[in-house]
Amino acid sequence: MADTMQFDLVAPERNLMSVPVREVRLPGADGDLAAMPGHTPAIVNLRPGLVTVVDDKGSEHEFAISGGFAEINNDSISLLAEIGRERSEMTQEVFDDMMRTAIRKKEAAEAREEKSGAAETAVAAAVKLLADMEALGSHIGLDPNSSSVPR
The missing domain is CATH 2.60.15.10 (F0F1 ATP synthase delta/epsilon subunit, N-terminal)
Incomplete structure (x- = not known):
């Protein structure tokens, strides 16, 4: 081997x-x-x-x-x-862009659930994605609650 x-x-x-x-x-x-x-x-x-x-x-x-x-x-x-x-390229600005993408995915999943009433697992997956993104930011010393990321 x-x-x-x-x-x-x-x-x-x-x-x-x-x-x-x-x-x-x-x-x-x-x-x-x-x-x-x-x-x-x-x-x-x-x-x-x-x-x-x-x-x-x-x-x-x-x-x-x-x-x-x-x-x-x-x-x-x-x-x-x-x-x-x-890792060396991960600035607060880059991380904020990644967080905005995760938030958009969560909002889109919630909108689909609201329309169809059956996308509960998609919302749960999007919420987990957002939580994992926040954990990544905290782990590498970036602020997951940056004021430049709308909630």
């Missing part, structure tokens, strides 16, 4: 990383997990959080994501993020 695997992190606006890695720690929707070479193949839904990548030299890299999914194979991981930024 090899001691590295190929890792690709892609967000809609750009390819964030493509390198051989020893380990990738992911914020899974059903719980955090680590993937290493030889991992059982899986597709994992991701929640907002930090992705930690340990490259082939042992250096750690962190990325904040707003969600997405990862396809894990025994020799590669492809992560498609809804929104993704290097």
Whole structure:
């Protein structure tokens, strides 16, 4: 078994990383997990959080994501993020934009529920998304209650 695997992190606006890695720690929707070479193949839904990548030299890299999914194979991981930024790029302004997106998703789910009366699980998922975004901001030292984000 090899001691590295190929890792690709892609967000809609750009390819964030493509390198051989020893380990990738992911914020899974059903719980955090680590993937290493030889991992059982899986597709994992991701929640907002930090992705930690340990490259082939042992250096750690962190990325904040707003969600997405990862396809894990025994020799590669492809992560498609809804929104993704290097941890060093996460300013209050960038985080506020991510929060506004989460709030819009919650409001849209509530509006659909109001119209149809049957979208309760979509509202619950949107509320959880917003809570996960707030937790991400708090974890990395940004204010989830910034005055520039309307509530």
